[in-house]
Structures are given as structure tokens and as C-alpha cells.
Amino acid sequence: MRRGKLRPDFHKQTPPCGHCRPGSPPRSHRRSALPQAASPAARPLLPACPYGPTTPRSPPERANRIKKAKPMQVAVNTSTVGAHQHPTKSSFLRPSPPCRVYFHASPRPKNLRAIAMATKSQLQEQLVITRPDDWHLHLREGGVLEAVVPHSARHFGRAIIMPNLKPPVTTTARAVEYREEIMRALPPGSSFEPLMTLYLTDNTSPEEIKLARKSGIIFAVKLYPAGATTNSQDGVTDIFGKCLPVLEEMVRQEMPLLVHGEVTDPHVDTFDREKVFIDKILAPLVQKLPQLKIVMEHITTMDAVNFIESCEEGHVAATVTPQHLLLNRNALFQGGLQPHNYCLPVLKRETHRQAIVSAVTNGSRRYFLGTDSAPHDKQNKECSCGCAGIYSAPVALSLYAKVFEEAGALDKLETFTSFNGPDFYGLPRNTSKIVLRKNAWKVPGTYKHSSGEIVPMFSGSTLEWLPSDQPKE
Numbered sequence: 001m002r003r004g005k006l007r008p009d010f011h012k013q014t015p016p017c018g019h020c021r022p023g024s025p026p027r028s029h030r031r032s033a034l035p036q037a038a039s040p041a042a043r044p045l046l047p048a049c050p051y052g053p054t055t056p057r058s059p060p061e062r063a064n065r066i067k068k069a070k071p072m073q074v075a076v077n078t079s080t081v082g083a084h085q086h087p088t089k090s091s092f093l094r095p096s097p098p099c100r101v102y103f104h105a106s107p108r109p110k111n112l113r114a115i116a117m118a119t120k121s122q123l124q125e126q127l128v129i130t131r132p133d134d135w136h137l138h139l140r141e142g143g144v145l146e147a148v149v150p151h152s153a154r155h156f157g158r159a160i161i162m163p164n165l166k167p168p169v170t171t172t173a174r175a176v177e178y179r180e181e182i183m184r185a186l187p188p189g190s191s192f193e194p195l196m197t198l199y200l201t202d203n204t205s206p207e208e209i210k211l212a213r214k215s216g217i218i219f220a221v222k223l224y225p226a227g228a229t230t231n232s233q234d235g236v237t238d239i240f241g242k243c244l245p246v247l248e249e250m251v252r253q254e255m256p257l258l259v260h261g262e263v264t265d266p267h268v269d270t271f272d273r274e275k276v277f278i279d280k281i282l283a284p285l286v287q288k289l290p291q292l293k294i295v296m297e298h299i300t301t302m303d304a305v306n307f308i309e310s311c312e313e314g315h316v317a318a319t320v321t322p323q324h325l326l327l328n329r330n331a332l333f334q335g336g337l338q339p340h341n342y343c344l345p346v347l348k349r350e351t352h353r354q355a356i357v358s359a360v361t362n363g364s365r366r367y368f369l370g371t372d373s374a375p376h377d378k379q380n381k382e383c384s385c386g387c388a389g390i391y392s393a394p395v396a397l398s399l400y401a402k403v404f405e406e407a408g409a410l411d412k413l414e415t416f417t418s419f420n421g422p423d424f425y426g427l428p429r430n431t432s433k434i435v436l437r438k439n440a441w442k443v444p445g446t447y448k449h450s451s452g453e454i455v456p457m458f459s460g461s462t463l464e465w466l467p468s469d470q471p472k473e
Ligand SMILES: NC(=O)N[C@@H](CC(=O)O)C(=O)O
Pocket: 138, 164, 229, 230, 260, 342, 343, 344, 345, 372, 374, 375, 388, 389, 390
């Protein structure tokens, strides 16, 4: 395959999950799907429900269910998936019939299994990994910035800072000012490094890209299709026309393009906007400028996974958020409208979530951590026209660890959180470490800022994998 060219079978790939037939499991799912489906813990997280606590299935009941299943057959009840689940008061939440997924696994000798379990239980106590970076972060300005930046700075070494402010960060001069504001808001002694980005418009000039590269503080340019999401009204309307000279300069300057991958055509169904963007914009862009480094931000579909896999490794990559790994679109409606699970691109159906989990937990170098942590004031989320964006910075690491643990892939977590991002951007990996302890901790209900409060993802829930700077003695 030549650099930047799409594989010819890109549009014909087998859906990786939910439709597998005996004898033909997609290769990408054989390893990760088995432990994920077989493990009773392998279900998306269920945060606090306004209707009361959820009732988990008792362990013996789970064991019977697994024992009764025929060999090589694992039942996945898709009705258990969603941010809120309430079996005891759920006359309105009728379980859908289980979706059967078939796997072929070779029998493993018992002693190997015992070794694997022992290793797993040791790993569960404490994980020490290279300090992660966040390759997609919204910090905002003023009081909100001051309230949220300590959460990112506590766990992450660096972060790619999104430029969708009001007005957006379209020039190097403005990026320098914004960076200074971020540095002033950091807790004393913090070594957190903001990696700044420019907001691409139809009027961005190639000279601005040269300036950005020279500045040494700008690491990428962000493409928002005009009208796609929060503060994107000044975004791009003519990528292959007005923006082409800028993109060509970005190739020369080796400046990555970060893409919000959704079309804005109101006639395209919201749930199809990512796929249509790939077909109409991204795939042609990769063909046209095969040397341009592109990050498809916050991917949400198996179409995006297939696209990323079809591209030359090291040229096109993707960030993945905790919400798109843990939640499907049921989480938007479970027990009533859930504004704090609303982000863009919107959560998709379960088969897409599974495809993304499988892609990131197999150790691939094409995917890296990008929380898309996007704080909005509570009032602007819980209102008649709520903002898109999930505030995940304080919980993100715990959630990523949960995803990898449930996929039986904790050994791949560090690659995703701490290696793939810097390797793609051509930056050194962090040298300091962070510890994740298997300790239960409760997510605060809200975080206060100067003029209001922010509700974090999974607010009020109990999570495991508490991040800390200090290894246990
Ligand atoms: N993710 C979101 O839903 N919102 C982001 C913008 C974005 O990345 O789409 C925001 O800035 O609020």
C-alpha cells in the first residue's frame, strides 16, 4: 500500500461485532471480545441513577449464566448497556433480546490460566505507567479555566489545547496570549505543558502557519466544519478551495491537522454525520494530500475505525474519548434525557462502541488518549437548548483503565495513554510516572467555578483506579 492511499477494500469491511457468524469472527475481535463478553464485569459503567441505585446481578447468578452457555457461545445482553440502568423500576425499559456473538477460542491449559489470573490480580492492586498526555482538551478561559486546569495538570504531562474560544484562537499572537493565561492558572510547581493549536478558517494564510511553526508553542491546526459544534461558527466552509494553500503549507511545515469529523448538512442524519464526513471529506483529503498528518478527533463509529486502519500508520491517527468507549446512545435517554452525556459527535449505537474498544485495546499505535473534556456551566447543560460537551478531565484516567481492564488488556493501557500520542506528534515520551490504584473513589457531584458549577462525567458515581503521583511503599 502506498503512503496515504486508502486500502481498496476500505468500504467493504466486515462489521467487527454483533453480526459475527460461527466460523467467521472478524480478526480484530478474536482476542479482545472474548474476555470482554465473558467477564461479568464487562459492562459499561452505570453511574448514579436519579431513580435510585441499580441492582447488579449477583455473582452466582452470573456464574450460572456463563456455565449454561454452550462452549464458544457468549451471550451479550445489549439491554444492559447505557449510563443508567434500573432493573427494579424498569417497566419502561424492557430488555431487548440478547444478541449472540460467537467466538472460536483454542482451549488454554489450566496452569496458564492460573498464571494469567495471578498476574491480573497483582496488576489490579496498582498500575505504574508513564505519565499520560491528553491529546484533545478544552480548557476555556477566565474562572472556568482556573477551576478546570488543575484537574488536567494533576494527571497529564501535556495537553493539546483546543482553540474554540469566543473569539477563536486564529493567530499565533493570540495563541501565545492564551498560553500565558493557562500558565498563570496552573497550580504552583506544576510542570503541565499546554500544546497550543490554531483554529482554521477559510481566511487562514500560509504565512500564519509558518509563524505558528516558528513560535515553537503551536503543535497543530484544528479544522471545525462551520457550525459543527461549540464555537465553530467561524470554521471552515471550503476545505478543498480556500483552505488548500494552507494545508499545503502545513505539509511543508509538518504541522498536523486535527479534524472534527462531521458534516454539517442538516439533511444528513446526526448519527451518520461522521461516516458521511469520512466519505466526502476525509478520504478525498488523504488522497489529495497523502503527506499531511491528520488526527481524526474523538472517533465514534466503526466506520472511523475502518478508515483509520485503512490509512498509512503514522500519517493518520485518531483520538478516543472515555465516553465513546464506555457509553452508547442509550445513555442519552436512559430514565429521561441525560444532558451530561451529550457531546458531539453524539454517542452512537453499541456495535460502534464495541468496534472502538476493540481497536484501542489491541495495542495499535494508531489511537491515543484524547479526553475531549469540554466543561460547560451546569445551567448551560440543563436547559431547553443544552450545550454539547462532557467534562471528563477528573475521571478520564480511571475510566480508560476500566475499559482496558474489562477488555483484559491492562498491559496495553500505557501504549494508548502515554506512548502513541507523543510518537505520532514526534515529541518525546514523558519520563515521570503516574500510579493508578484499584481503590474505590467517589466522583464529586459538581465542581465550583467563579460564577457557577460544572457537572463532571459520572458525577456522584463510585469509580476504581484512583490516579496518584506516589507509588505505594
Ligand atoms: N465535544 C463537544 O461536544 N464539545 C466541544 C467541542 C467539540 O470538540 O466538539 C466543546 O468545546 O464544548
